Each structure stands twice: as structure tokens, then as C-alpha cells.
Amino acid sequence: MEMKSTMSFLFLLQALINVVSAFKPPPIPPEDINVYRCRNTGNYTSTNYKNNLISALSAVAKNIGAHGGFYQSSAGTTEQVNAVALCPSYLNSFFCESCVNKSIPLLQKNCPNQKEGVTWVASCMVRYSDRKISGVLDDWVWVHLPKDPIVAKVRELDQAVSDLASRLQTQAAGGTSLKKFASGNTTYGMEKVDLYAAMQCTPDLSKEQCTKCLFSTMLTVHSCCSGKLGARMLSPNCYFRYDHDQFDNIDVLPRATSIR
Numbered sequence: 001m002e003m004k005s006t007m008s009f010l011f012l013l014q015a016l017i018n019v020v021s022a023f024k025p026p027p028i029p030p031e032d033i034n035v036y037r038c039r040n041t042g043n044y045t046s047t048n049y050k051n052n053l054i055s056a057l058s059a060v061a062k063n064i065g066a067h068g069g070f071y072q073s074s075a076g077t078t079e080q081v082n083a084v085a086l087c088p089s090y091l092n093s094f095f096c097e098s099c100v101n102k103s104i105p106l107l108q109k110n111c112p113n114q115k116e117g118v119t120w121v122a123s124c125m126v127r128y129s130d131r132k133i134s135g136v137l138d139d140w141v142w143v144h145l146p147k148d149p150i151v152a153k154v155r156e157l158d159q160a161v162s163d164l165a166s167r168l169q170t171q172a173a174g175g176t177s178l179k180k181f182a183s184g185n186t187t188y189g190m191e192k193v194d195l196y197a198a199m200q201c202t203p204d205l206s207k208e209q210c211t212k213c214l215f216s217t218m219l220t221v222h223s224c225c226s227g228k229l230g231a232r233m234l235s236p237n238c239y240f241r242y243d244h245d246q247f248d249n250i251d252v253l254p255r256a257t258s259i260r
């Protein structure tokens with residue numbers, strides 16, 4: 001009898017540990033995402049293209065910090081290369097510049113000869129192309145990054161995400177030719193859980209183009225990321241991001257390092 005109850009106690013204890021560890025929040029992953037996509041529509045072979053690419057990207061890296069987190073540059077008279085970078089407006093200029101600095105080698109390494117490529121490192125986007133970039137909505141690639149786990153209140157979360165997104169879409173698209181960004185927060189469920197979100201378009205897009213781009217992010221959030229703790233929907237022209245934590249400059253730093 002004694003033995004049996006000890007056994008069942010141990011069994012219960014183990015079951016309890018399993019339940020507790022299943023619900024233990026996962027360690028916060030470093031926010032450093034390293035995503036890149038090379039467009040498979042053509043490769044370059046000339047050093048002229050390569051040199052133009054290097055100049056366009058360096059001009060972007062050099063100027064983005066002083067230009068509010070958005071900069072476009074073109075280089076070359078023949079085989080012109082256009083480059084662009086966009087930092088979320090919640091990054092300050094120092095972190096924006098360092099994010100772009102980090103992105104360029106990654107892009108060059110991973111798209112070694114493609115005429116067009118894009119990367120998202122931490123929170124910034126860097127892209128280059130042989131075609132016109134400015135004012136063009138060119139959603140040739142979408143990247144969806146769901147963040148685990150699934151929350152307990154899926155329906156409430158999805159509704160809150162959708163409501164917040166609609167509000168931010170209008171605000172972001174209604175921005176200026178220098179900035180089309182909106183961020184906000186809300187709560188959901190009985191427990192009033194905090195939720196944060198941000199949306200942004202490259203500001204060279206028109207209001208209509210930005211609305212359209214952000215609308216695509218809102219459509220896909222349901223299919224890719226329903227109930228997820230957080231998610232990012234990234235395109236070369238816009239993004240939508242939500243999470244249960246606020247977004248800030250910490251994004252581009254290793255978590256353990258303190259800022260001095």
C-alpha cells in the first residue's frame with residue numbers, strides 16, 4: 001500500500017513536472033533573423049555590374065543613418081544597379097546603420113551572382129536590383145516568420161491582431177513620402193494580455209500601393225501564423241509584425257550584451 005501510494009505520488013509529480021515544463025515559456029531567442037532571397041531571373045557576369053552593386057550598397061549603408069531609416073541609391077550608367085534599405089522606425093539611427101552594415105556582406109555572400117536579392121537581418125531590409133525600385137510595388141517574394149508557441153487564447157489573439165492591423169494599416173499608408181510607419185498596442189482576452197504590432201511600407205510607395213501591400217500581410221497572417229505568439233510578414237515593400245513584447249533597439253544586439 002505504502003509503495004503503491006509513493007509510486008502514484010511520484011507518477012503525479014512527474015506528470016506535474018511535464019505539464020509545468022510544457023507551459024514554461026521558451027527562452028527568448030535572439031531576434032537576429034538572417035533571411036535572404038535571391039531572385040532567379042538573371043545572373044550577372046561582368047565586373048561592371050559587381051562594381052555598381054558595391055557602390056550602390058555602400059552608398060545606402062553610408063547614408064541610411066542620417067536619412068531616417070530609408071535610403072535609395074543607384075550606381076552605374078551601363079548596367080545600373082539600384083539599392084534600397086529600410087529600417088523599422090523603432091530602431092534609432094545608430095542601430096539602423098549597424099543593421100544595414102551587417103546585412104550587406106550576408107547578401108553578397110548568399111546571392112553571389114544574382115542580379116537581384118533581398119535580405120532581412122534583425123529588423124532591417126536591404127535590397128538591390130537591376131530594375132526600377134522606387135515607387136514600384138514588386139512583391140516578388142514574401143517571407144513569413146511565425147514565432148512559437150501557440151497561445152492559449154487563439155481566437156481572441158487572432159481577432160486582436162486583425163483589429164490592430166486594420167488600424168495600423170490606415171495609419172501607415174496615410175504617412176508621408178519620408179515615412180510610412182505605424183505601431184501600436186492592444187490587449188486581448190479576460191486577462192488583458194498585452195499585444196504589440198508595427199507596420200511599415202517603403203515610403204516611396206503611394207498610399208494605394210502601401211495599402212495593398214499591407215493588406216496582403218493581413219491576409220497571410222491568418223494562414224501562416226494563426227495563434228502564434230508572434231509573427232513577421234516580410235516583403236521588399238512592406239512588413240507587418242506583431243508580438244507579445246515591445247520592439248526596440250535590442251533587436252539588433254545580442255541579448256546578453258548591455259548597451260553602454
Ligand SMILES: *[C@@H]1O[C@H](CO)[C@@H](O)[C@H](O)[C@H]1NC(C)=O
Binds near residue numbers: 041
Ligand atoms: C544563377 O546562378 C545560380 C548559381 O549561383 C544558379 O543556381 C541559377 O540557376 C542561375 N540562374 C540563371 C537564371 O541562370
Ligand SMILES: *[C@@H]1O[C@H](CO)[C@@H](O)[C@H](O)[C@H]1NC(C)=O
Binds near residue numbers: 061095098101
Ligand atoms: C558602418 O560601416 C561603415 C563603413 O565600414 C563604418 O564607417 C560605420 O562606422 C559603420 N556603422 C556602424 C553603426 O556600425
Ligand SMILES: *[C@@H]1O[C@H](CO)[C@@H](O)[C@H](O)[C@H]1NC(C)=O
Binds near residue numbers: 184185186246
Ligand atoms: C500603447 O498605446 C497607447 C495609445 O494607444 C500609447 O499611449 C502607449 O504609449 C503605447 N504603449 C507602448 C508601450 O507602446
